[in-house]
Amino acid sequence: MSIQNFFLSLLLFVSFGLLGEFIYEFSDTTKEKRFYNLISEVRCPKCTSGSIASSDAPVSRDLKDRIYQLIREGKSDQEIKSYVSDRFGAFSDYSPPKEGVHALLWFAPSVFLWLLLLIFFMRRRF
Numbered sequence: 001m002s003i004q005n006f007f008l009s010l011l012l013f014v015s016f017g018l019l020g021e022f023i024y025e026f027s028d029t030t031k032e033k034r035f036y037n038l039i040s041e042v043r044c045p046k047c048t049s050g051s052i053a054s055s056d057a058p059v060s061r062d063l064k065d066r067i068y069q070l071i072r073e074g075k076s077d078q079e080i081k082s083y084v085s086d087r088f089g090a091f092s093d094y095s096p097p098k099e100g101v102h103a104l105l106w107f108a109p110s111v112f113l114w115l116l117l118l119i120f121f122m123r124r125r126f
Contacts, residue, residue: 024064024068026071026072031071034071034077035068035071036053037077038067038071038077038080038081039051039052039064039067040053041081041093041094041095042063042067042081042084042092042093042094043091043092043093044057044059044060045060045063045088045092046059046060047060052064063084066083067080067084070083081093
């Protein structure tokens with residue numbers, strides 16, 4: 001075997017390792033389920049509307065790695081979500097809190113619907 005063939009074989013062997021997926025190993029299945037639930041609930045900071053679970057952007061990979069580390073450190077889901085929202089804003093969570101300004105976003109559609117129904121029935125009477 002010539003030295004060129006050896007280096008070509010070595011290059012191919014190393015490049016196959018670069019194509020592999022990132023594997024997250026957990027000590028139990030509950031932590032694994034928490035991880036996959038959390039990454040599906042966190043919005044990708046770079047993508048338009050996808051979660052970090054479906055994104056392969058570098059920032060999403062870094063965020064997945066950080067969530068993995070936080071779960072292994074024993075942090076709760078709420079602590080992890082607050083970590084993400086502190087860094088990327090409340091927009092990063094698919095279900096923002098129902099308090100403050102966000103309460104208006106949660107309840108405005110139902111208030112608007114009730115107002116429309118009230119106007120409709122009031123006009124119908126007259």
